[in-house]
Amino acid sequence: MRVEPTRSIETYNFAFTEMQRRSGEHGVGADPRVDPFDHFARLDRVRRYVDNHLTEDMDGASVARVAAMTPTGFSRYFREHVGTTFTSWLVRRRVEHACRLLRENSAPVRRIAEAVGFHSERTFRRSFHEQMDCSPSEYRKRWIGEPVD
DSSP, rough: EEEEEEEEEEEEEEEEEEEEEEOOSSSSOOOOTTHHHHOOOHHHHHHHHHHTTTTTTHHHHHHHHHTSSSSHHHHHHHHHHSSSSSHHHHHHHHHHHHHHHHHHHHOHHHHHHHHOOOSOOOHHEEEHHHHHSOOHHHHHHHHHHHHOO
């Protein structure tokens, strides 16, 4: 939910603002170009931590400590401001990084899976396919312009 000021009133050197809740919107606002990670310092800290520790095992509790919150509070805060769970966002972040690696080098898919924090090649391939609608090998072939079987 998003809160917006609707009107302001100044009385006896005090300013009062009437606020209205807007429901059905995710993240910082209705504008999809607004990145909550750029808008909130706490989320920026989380993103930098994740990027620096991408290959390590991460759970909500360890990342909640980085955000200086309880795991339950962090889970709620993250979902409210980002619009998805931390786990879903982490998988998407790892797949995005894998896409870069697939474009930049010719390392085997197994190595790229390990480099982005997946301990199982099968899990990596499944997650990649869910996010990108193709396998990592197909993605690489499309990127370099080879025909896909």
